[in-house]
Amino acid sequence: MTATSAPPSRNRFALQPDVPLCQTDLPLDWYQDELRPYAEEYLALPDRRAETIFRWLDGYVLPAREHFGDALLLLAHFYMGGEIVKLVERYGGSVADSYQLALQARDNPQKKVIVESAVHFMAESIAILAHPDQAVWITNPKAGCTMELLAKDFHVLPVVDQLEERYGDGFVVVAYMNTSGRIKAIAGRTGGAVCTSSNAPAILAWAREQKKKILFVPDQHLGRNTAHRLGIAADRQLVLPSPAQGTLRLEDVPGGLEALDRAELVHWGSSCGVHTIFTPAMVRYHQEQGRRVLIHPESPLETVVLADGAGSTNYLWNEVEKAQRGERLAIGTEGHFVNNAIALGQERGVEVVHLADVPGFAQKGCGCATMSRNDPPHLAGILDLLRRGEAPDANRVLAGDVVDEITMRRDRLTEDERAQLATDARTALERMIAVTEAARR
Numbered sequence: 080m081t082a083t084s085a086p087p088s089r090n091r092f093a094l095q096p097d098v099p100l101c102q103t104d105l106p107l108d109w110y111q112d113e114l115r116p117y118a119e120e121y122l123a124l125p126d127r128r129a130e131t132i133f134r135w136l137d138g139y140v141l142p143a144r145e146h147f148g149d150a151l152l153l154l155a156h157f158y159m160g161g162e163i164v165k166l167v168e169r170y171g172g173s174v175a176d177s178y179q180l181a182l183q184a185r186d187n188p189q190k191k192v193i194v195e196s197a198v199h200f201m202a203e204s205i206a207i208l209a210h211p212d213q214a215v216w217i218t219n220p221k222a223g224c225t226m227e228l229l230a231k232d233f234h235v236l237p238v239v240d241q242l243e244e245r246y247g248d249g250f251v252v253v254a255y256m257n258t259s260g261r262i263k264a265i266a267g268r269t270g271g272a273v274c275t276s277s278n279a280p281a282i283l284a285w286a287r288e289q290k291k292k293i294l295f296v297p298d299q300h301l302g303r304n305t306a307h308r309l310g311i312a313a314d315r316q317l318v319l320p321s322p323a324q325g326t327l328r329l330e331d332v333p334g335g336l337e338a339l340d341r342a343e344l345v346h347w348g349s350s351c352g353v354h355t356i357f358t359p360a361m362v363r364y365h366q367e368q369g370r371r372v373l374i375h376p377e378s379p380l381e382t383v384v385l386a387d388g389a390g391s392t393n394y395l396w397n398e399v400e401k402a403q404r405g406e407r408l409a410i411g412t413e414g415h416f417v418n419n420a421i422a423l424g425q426e427r428g429v430e431v432v433h434l435a436d437v438p439g440f441a442q443k444g445c446g447c448a449t450m451s452r453n454d455p456p457h458l459a460g461i462l463d464l465l466r467r468g469e470a471p472d473a474n475r476v477l478a479g480d481v482v483d484e485i486t487m488r489r490d491r492l493t494e495d496e497r498a499q500l501a502t503d504a505r506t507a508l509e510r511m512i513a514v515t516e517a518a519r520r
C-alpha cells in the first residue's frame with residue numbers, strides 16, 4: 080500500500096447551497112436508455128441551485144450508500160467539470176489526480192463496488208489494478224479523451240511492430256495514463272511503464288537507464304516538456320506525424336530512418352486540444368500584469384518554458400492552497416479545474432485567473448468536453464441501478480474494453496485474452512508505482 084493513495088480526508092471544494100451548479104445540461108438522447116428516467120427527472124427540476132440538486136440526488140445516493148455501506152467507493156478526477164467533484168466529495172467519495180486515482184481500488188481492498196465519475200481510461204486503469212473481488216463501474220462510458228482517441232491500439236501496434244522489427248528488444252514503450260489498457264499492455268510487454276504528469280520525469284529517467292529507444296505515447300507535449308526537464312537534446316528526439324494522417328511507415332518519419340536511429344526518445348503525434356491553446360504571449364501578458372504563471376505540462380514546450388511553474392493538477396491545486404493572501408496567479412489547464420481553483424483562491428484571498436483569459440482571445444479557458452459528460456443524472460442513475468442489481472453491462476469496466484463513444488458499445492476481449500492483457504498492463508502500472516515510490520523516498 081502507498082500512503083499517497085489514501086483518499087483525501089477533508090473537503091477541498093466549497094459548496095454554497097444557494098449558488099447554481101456550473102453544469103450544462105446534456106440533451107436527453109445523450110443518455111443510455113436505462114439512465115433516461117433519471118435525466119428526465121433532473122431536467123424537470125425547477126432550478127440548478129445546489130440545494131435543489133442535492134435534495135434530488137439524496138433520494139438516490141443515500142439509499143445506495145446505506146445498501147452498500149463501507150463497500151462503496153465513489154471516485155472523481157480533479158479535472159471533472161460541472162461540479163461533479165463537489166457532488167462526489169459531498170457523498171464521501173475521493174477526488175484525486177490520475178496517479179492517486181489509479182491506486183484507489185488496489186489500496187482499498189475493503190471497497191468492493193467502485194463507481195468512477197471520470198474518463199474511461201482512468202476507470203480501466205483502476206480496474207486493472209483492482210483485486211478480483213472488486214467491481215469497477217463508470218457513470219458514463221462516453222466520457223473519454225480526444226488525445227487517447229488518436230492513440231488506439233490499431234494506430235500504435237503497426238508502429239510498434241515496425242520498431243520491433245528494426246530494433247528488436249532495443250526499445251520500450253512508456254504509456255501516459257491517458258491510454259487504453261491495450262496500450263498499457265504494450266508498454267508492459269516491451270519492458271516499459273505507465274506514467275502520469277506528476278511522475279513523468281521519474282519514469283522517463285528510469286526508462287533512459289534501460290539504454291533503449293523510448294516510444295512515448297500519446298502526448299507529444301508532455302513528452303517534450305519532460306525531455307526538456309531531463310536535459311535530452313532536441314536532436315535526440317523525434318515527433319511522429321499525427322496518426323490522423325494514416326498508418327505510418329518508419330521510413331516516412333521526419334528526417335527519415337537516420338533521424339529515427341539517432342533519436343533516444345520518439346514522441347507519439349497526439350496532443351490535448353484543451354492544453355495546446357496556451358501560447359508564450361499569454362504567459363508574458365499575465366507576467367506583465369504581476370501574476371505568477373503556473374501551467375500543466377500537456378501544454379506546448381515553448382509556452383511551458385516561460386511559465387513560473389509547471390506540474391500536474393495536484394501540483395497546481397497545492398500551489399493555490401499554499402499561495403499567500405494577495406498573491407496573483409494565472410493557471411493554464413482545463414477550464415473546470417481552473418474554475419474550482421478560482422473559487423478556492425477567493426476563499427483564501429488569492430486572485431486566480433485562467434491563462435487564456437487575455438484581451439482578444441475568444442476561447443477564455445475551455446473545459447474538456449469529453450470529461451464533462453459526467454453529471455448528476457449519471458451519478459444518481461448508476462448508483463440506483465447498482466442498488467437494484469440492474470446496472471447496464473456497458474457501465475461495467477473490464478481490462479481491455481474498447482468503448483465506442485457514439486454507440487456506447489463495448490468491445491470485450493475473451494477471458495483468456497483479458498487475463499493476458501491485464502497481466503501486461505498491470506506490469507506497466509506496477510513499474511510506475513515502484514519507480515514513483517522509490518523516487519519519493
Ligand code: SF4
Nearest residue numbers: 224225226351353447
Ligand atoms: S483535458 Fe485533454 S488530456 Fe485531459 S481528458 Fe480532456 S482531452 Fe484528454
